[in-house]
Amino acid sequence: MWAKFSLSSEDMHLTTEVNVFYFRVMNDWVNAFEQKGWIELRDFLPLDSSQGLLEEMKLVQSKEDFHRASIGKDGDKHINLSQRGDFISWIDPINAMPYTSKYIVEISHIISILNRQFYLGIRDYECHYAHYPIGAFYKRHSDRHAKGSSRVVSSVFYLNADWQEGDGGELVIYDGESNASLIKPQLGSLILFLSEIEHEVLPTHRERKSITGWMLNETIL
Numbered sequence: 526m527w528a529k530f531s532l533s534s535e536d537m538h539l540t541t542e543v544n545v546f547y548f549r550v551m552n553d554w555v556n557a558f559e560q561k562g563w564i565e566l567r568d569f570l571p572l573d574s575s576q577g578l579l580e581e582m583k584l585v586q587s588k589e590d591f592h593r594a595s596i597g598k599d600g601d602k603h604i605n606l607s608q609r610g611d612f613i614s615w616i617d618p619i620n621a622m623p624y625t626s627k628y629i630v631e632i633s634h635i636i637s638i639l640n641r642q643f644y645l646g647i648r649d650y651e652c653h654y655a656h657y658p659i660g661a662f663y664k665r666h667s668d669r670h671a672k673g674s675s676r677v678v679s680s681v682f683y684l685n686a687d688w689q690e691g692d693g694g695e696l697v698i699y700d701g702e703s704n705a706s707l708i709k710p711q712l713g714s715l716i717l718f719l720s721e722i723e724h725e726v727l728p729t730h731r732e733r734k735s736i737t738g739w740m741l742n743e744t745i746l
């Protein structure tokens with residue numbers, strides 16, 4: 526159903542009927558996002574696009590273009606293995622590979638909707654491929670750095686086919702005093718959440734891959 530949402534602007538000549546459906550579905554997620562501050566969009570992309578993204582990430586991995594992720598900002602930036610154990614590779618949108626470029630275009634459509642609906646003032650987007658080896662996790666945290674942050678909405682697109690119960694690696698979103706929601710890092714799922722919301726990645730029992738990004742209310746220098 527969500528494949529409908531990933532229509533590119535060239536596809537917009539499709540019939541009004543399709544567009545009506547498209548906007549109804551869109552309203553559903555916008556309403557849910559407004560209420561909860563986060564949303565899971567399953568099958569955000571058609572399967573071949575998700576698989577294409579996975580292949581592109583594997584290519585970057587084969588070039589050993591990944592490094593250990595750090596925590597903190599600017600002068601405070603440091604690697605802390607007791608906090609997070611993933612490896613990342615930043616994506617340069619200008620030189621991104623084809624499926625990755627297309628993904629960024631889809632995200633830009635989401636940004637337009639979020640800005641239009643909630644006046645979030647999102648002006649830029651940064652993202653990286655992320656790889657969690659077996660046993661890696663990311664302890665509870667918020668994506669807004671303590672010393673001011675331009676991160677408004679976080680996005681994670683998962684690249685793991687057939688994620689099973691028991692594979693671990695769930696994203697936990699702490700969306701209330703006593704509420705925690707568990708999300709499987711299933712191929713094709715996109716998660717959007719307000720960057721201030723606390724969340725964590727549980728220890729993974731399988732290699733776990735994703736594209737993680739942040740919608741920013743400032744432009745990147």
Ligand code: OGA
Nearest residue numbers: 663668681696726735737
């Ligand atoms: C992050 C993060 C969540 C995930 O990279 O900041 O919280 O599910 N990732 O990978």
Ligand code: MN
Nearest residue numbers: 666667668724
């Ligand atoms: Mn995070």
